[in-house]
Amino acid sequence: MAMVFQDPLSSLNPTVQIGTQVTEVLLEHRDMSRAEAAAEAVVLLDRVGIPDPRRRLKEYPHQLSGGMRQRALIAMALACSPRLLIADEPTTALDVTIQAQILDLLKELVVETGTALVMITHDLGVVAGLCDRVHVMYSGKIIETADRHELFARPRQPYTGGLLASVPRLDAGRGTPLTPIRGSARDAIPWAEGCAFAPRCDNAQDDCLTEVSGSTVPLEYDGPGRQLRCRHPLEYPPAPSGATALGATR
Numbered sequence: 064m065a066m067v068f069q070d071p072l073s074s075l076n077p078t079v080q081i082g083t084q085v086t087e088v089l090l091e092h093r094d095m096s097r098a099e100a101a102a103e104a105v106v107l108l109d110r111v112g113i114p115d116p117r118r119r120l121k122e123y124p125h126q127l128s129g130g131m132r133q134r135a136l137i138a139m140a141l142a143c144s145p146r147l148l149i150a151d152e153p154t155t156a157l158d159v160t161i162q163a164q165i166l167d168l169l170k171e172l173v174v175e176t177g178t179a180l181v182m183i184t185h186d187l188g189v190v191a192g193l194c195d196r197v198h199v200m201y202s203g204k205i206i207e208t209a210d211r212h213e214l215f216a217r218p219r220q221p222y223t224g225g226l227l228a229s230v231p232r233l234d235a236g237r238g239t240p241l242t243p244i245r246g247s248a249r250d251a252i253p254w255a256e257g258c259a260f261a262p263r264c265d266n267a268q269d270d271c272l273t274e275v276s277g278s279t280v281p282l283e284y285d286g287p288g289r290q291l292r293c294r295h296p297l298e299y300p301p302a303p304s305g306a307t308a309l310g311a312t313r
């Protein structure tokens with residue numbers, strides 16, 4: 064397993080050349096000589112799209128742009144051919160253009176190397192563009208799991224529905240107010256007392272705060288490929304026959 068962290072500037076050692084930081088991974092974990100590690104570092108930087116990798120290896124993190132630094136971190140993460148890559152908000156510190164480039168790079172690398180990618184993000188646009196399956200978490204627990212298309216077309220948990228409804232839409236009329244989820248994350252109650260989202264949920268009823276067989280609101284089967292932690296989920300009219308999940312209306 065390997066991990067790519069949120070802020071590339073603070074993840075890299077500012078006093079050590081990029082080349083030393085990349086080769087360190089190879090020397091520690093791949094039993095290479097210094098010469099072999101140096102040659103492999105060039106290949107790795109080239110693979111993540113860093114131009115002139117030989118020169119970049121001699122530079123310090125502050126001499127690279129934000130996008131380059133994140134590419135260098137991804138190169139380090141890929142150095143040992145991980146079967147699982149965990150990326151924790153890897154594009155949050157980057158502007159949108161570079162963000163798109165990094166997401167494209169991750170997509171390419173997953174296809175090319177067969178590495179599984181777990182993307183941790185608050186950005187629903189990133190989820191829509193990159194992920195196959197989505198696990199929505201609230202207050203430390205998974206509250207809904209589904210295929211990406213299913214989840215975006217028919218969110219069942221009110222928190223998931225609230226997240227999607229709060230995304231600003233370009234096709235909304237001028238002056239259309241945003242639709243936030245009321246309250247804040249601080250309003251969550253402990254799961255041991257009931258559904259943590261209950262204080263903010265428009266569907267909440269008394270049984271959302273009642274404990275059943277050791278778990279207040281268990282994660283349960285909610286149709287093929289779906290799981291849900293909710294007593295009173297969002298409902299949808301039946302899809303017309305032959306309609307795909309993506310074509311379902313909310």
Ligand code: SF4
Nearest residue numbers: 258261264271293294
């Ligand atoms: S369990 Fe109840 S409070 Fe929690 S999200 Fe579902 S309806 Fe709302």
